[in-house]
Amino acid sequence: MKRILFIFGTRPEAIKLAPVIMEFRRHPDSFDVKICVTAQHRQMLDQVMEVFDLRADFDLDLMQEKQSLLQLSGRVFSALESVLVEVKPDWVFIQGDTTTVMAAGVAAFYFGCKIAHVEAGLRSHNRFSPFPEEINRRIASVVADLHFAPTETARKALIAEGIDEKIIHVTGNTVIDALLWVRERVRQHPPQIAAEFDSIIGDRRMILVTGHRRESFGEGFEQICLALKDIAEEFNDVIIVYPVHLNPHVREPVNRVLGAVKNVRLIEPLQYTDFVWMMDRSFLIITDSGGVQEEAPSLGKPILVMRDVTERMEGVEAGTAKLVGAKRPRIVGEARLLLTDTTAYEQMAKAGNPYGDGNASQRISNMIRQHHRSSRL
Numbered sequence: 001m002k003r004i005l006f007i008f009g010t011r012p013e014a015i016k017l018a019p020v021i022m023e024f025r026r027h028p029d030s031f032d033v034k035i036c037v038t039a040q041h042r043q044m045l046d047q048v049m050e051v052f053d054l055r056a057d058f059d060l061d062l063m064q065e066k067q068s069l070l071q072l073s074g075r076v077f078s079a080l081e082s083v084l085v086e087v088k089p090d091w092v093f094i095q096g097d098t099t100t101v102m103a104a105g106v107a108a109f110y111f112g113c114k115i116a117h118v119e120a121g122l123r124s125h126n127r128f129s130p131f132p133e134e135i136n137r138r139i140a141s142v143v144a145d146l147h148f149a150p151t152e153t154a155r156k157a158l159i160a161e162g163i164d165e166k167i168i169h170v171t172g173n174t175v176i177d178a179l180l181w182v183r184e185r186v187r188q189h190p191p192q193i194a195a196e197f198d199s200i201i202g203d204r205r206m207i208l209v210t211g212h213r214r215e216s217f218g219e220g221f222e223q224i225c226l227a228l229k230d231i232a233e234e235f236n237d238v239i240i241v242y243p244v245h246l247n248p249h250v251r252e253p254v255n256r257v258l259g260a261v262k263n264v265r266l267i268e269p270l271q272y273t274d275f276v277w278m279m280d281r282s283f284l285i286i287t288d289s290g291g292v293q294e295e296a297p298s299l300g301k302p303i304l305v306m307r308d309v310t311e312r313m314e315g316v317e318a319g320t321a322k323l324v325g326a327k328r329p330r331i332v333g334e335a336r337l338l339l340t341d342t343t344a345y346e347q348m349a350k351a352g353n354p355y356g357d358g359n360a361s362q363r364i365s366n367m368i369r370q371h372h373r374s375s376r377l
C-alpha cells in the first residue's frame, strides 16, 4: 500500500487534480490517498471541492486578503511540516505552477519523499511572464522524481533542461478529463444558471471573459477593461459575461470601468459546472487564464489570450487561440474581426483537443502502479 499525499491550494490545481484523485481512489487496495489543501484560495477552492465532492484531510486555511507572495510562501512552508510528519507519504503530488506548488515541492524534497509533478514542462521562456509561475514550475521540475507532461512540447522542454527522459511521461492534460466529465453532467442536467442566463443572453452573441494575471495588474487591467467597454459599446447585439476573480487588484478596475456598462454582466466567480455551461454557451472567449486556454479548443470556441507570451502554444498553432496582449487596440481589433467576419470566425472555431483526450488521470495512476511493480523487482 502506497501513501499518496495530494497538496494543492487554488482553483485550477483543484480542478486539474480532482480527476487524478478520483482515479487513485478507484484502487484502495494499492493507494492510501490523503488530501492537504493550503487554501491559498479559500472560496474559489471550496467551490471546486464541492463540485467534485472532495474533502480535505488537512486544511491549512492559509489565505489572507491581498496576500504577498513572500508571506504566503512562508506560511505554506511552516504549515506543511506537521502534515508531512503525520502522513509520511511515499509520494507527494503537486500540479502546475502556483506558490503552493513551489513551496510544497520544496517542502516534500526537504522531507525526503518522492514528488510527482502533474502538468510538467510548460514554459513561456520568459522569467517574468507569467510571473511568478514560470519560475515556480521550473522549481517544481528541479525537485520532481516523476514528470507528467501534458504534451510532446512539454516533454521536449524538460529534456532540453537536462531531465532524464525515462522519468517523463506524456499523459495529456488532466483538465480535459475534468472538462469532459463535467460537460457530460452539464449537458444531461443543465445547471440552474442555464435557465437564468439563457433568458438574459437571448439571441445575442455572448463573449465570456476572465482575467487575473499579476503581470497585468495596473496599466494592463486598465487597457483590458477599456477594450471590453469599447467592444460592448460598438456591438449592441453582444453581451459580455465576466465572472470577476476575487483578487482585489482585479476587482477594483473591473468594477470601476465596467460596472455601469449596459451590456456587460459582472458576476461572481462561477462554480466549475456553471462555468463549463457558460463556455459551451459562448460565442467567443477572451481570457488570460491558463486552464481556459486548454479547455476552449475542446469546446470549439475561438479564444483571444490577453497575454504577450504563452506556455500553451499548441492552441495558437492549431489556430483556435490568438495572443492579443493586454492592449486595448489589439483586443478590440481582433474581437471586431471575429464579430464581423464569418470566415475568420469559422477558421478559429474548430473543435480539437491538442491538450489531451480525457484519459490523462488514468495514465498517471497506471504509471505510479507500474513504477512500484518494477521497483519491487
Ligand code: UD1
Pocket: 010, 011, 012, 040, 041, 042, 043, 044, 045, 063, 064, 065, 066, 067, 069, 072, 097, 098, 099, 100, 131, 132, 133, 212, 214, 246, 247, 248
Ligand atoms: C493564483 C496563482 C496563479 C493562478 C491563480 C488562479 C500564484 C502566485 N498564483 O493567483 O498561478 O493562475 O491563482 O486563479 O500562486 N482571493 C479571495 N478568495 C479566493 C481566491 C483569491 O479572496 O478564493 C483574493 C485574496 O485577496 C488573495 C488574492 O485574491 O490574497 C490573490 O490570491 P493568490 O492566490 O495570492 O493569487 P492569484 O492572483 O489568485
Ligand code: UDP
Pocket: 011, 012, 015, 175, 210, 212, 243, 268, 269, 270, 271, 272, 273, 275, 276, 288, 289, 290, 291, 292, 295
Ligand atoms: N473557472 C471556473 N469558474 C470561473 C472561471 C474559471 O471554474 O468563474 C475554471 C476554468 O474553467 C479553468 C480554471 O477555472 O478550469 C482556470 O482557473 P484560473 O483562470 O483561475 O487559473 P489558471 O488556469 O490561469 O491558472
